[in-house]
Amino acid sequence: CAWSIERPPGDTAECTFCHTSSEERCSTCHQRHQFDPRVARRSEQCKTCHWGKDHRDWEAYDISIHGTVYQVNKTDPNNFDFSKKLSDADYVGPTCQYCHMRGGHHNVQRLSTVYTSMGMSNADRGAPLWSEKRDTWVSVCDDCHSPRFARENLQAMDEACKDAGIKYTETFKIAEN
Numbered sequence: 001c002a003w004s005i006e007r008p009p010g011d012t013a014e015c016t017f018c019h020t021s022s023e024e025r026c027s028t029c030h031q032r033h034q035f036d037p038r039v040a041r042r043s044e045q046c047k048t049c050h051w052g053k054d055h056r057d058w059e060a061y062d063i064s065i066h067g068t069v070y071q072v073n074k075t076d077p078n079n080f081d082f083s084k085k086l087s088d089a090d091y092v093g094p095t096c097q098y099c100h101m102r103g104g105h106h107n108v109q110r111l112s113t114v115y116t117s118m119g120m121s122n123a124d125r126g127a128p129l130w131s132e133k134r135d136t137w138v139s140v141c142d143d144c145h146s147p148r149f150a151r152e153n154l155q156a157m158d159e160a161c162k163d164a165g166i167k168y169t170e171t172f173k174i175a176e177n
Contacts, residue, residue: 028048028049031045038083040097041086042074042095046096050096057096065093066093066094069092070093073093079091086098099111102143111140125158125162126158134154138150138151138154
């Protein structure tokens with residue numbers, strides 16, 4: 001799977017227990033019993049896998065300003081017309097798909113930030129290894145925001161992840177003792 005190449009094997013071993021590559025299995029996003037692109041373009045479709053204690057992506061999105069805009073406006077076809085192809089979308093706010101599948105491509109991880117879950121929460125997100133991924137992330141945000149705004153928010157997210165990683169590590173040390 002394209003997005004797992006940059007991760008240590010131990011980080012992806014658990015993933016295969018529940019699912020194989022979403023790029024290889026259409027029903028991951030398109031629902032086996034209702035294969036409808038309009039359904040796959042909604043953020044709730046990502047919630048199927050990306051929520052809970054090990055994948056808090058849905059919770060983070062849902063309480064963000066982007067998630068709030070989506071929740072308030074998602075039933076209004078003037079604001080979110082899910083019948084349009086993703087490459088033609090002009091949503092009032094971003095969905096998971098709008099950012100991570102920009103232009104309608106199916107490699108969801110191509111447009112993601114530095115991966116920090118499942119054992120990598122203390123990764124140096126500013127390391128040169130991640131610079132291309134970070135620049136790409138900023139280019140997604142500058143569809144609607146200035147590059148400066150995007151970089152400042154990425155830096156703030158880095159700091160929050162660093163602080164969370166420190167607390168996470170401290171918690172496990174206490175639990176070990």
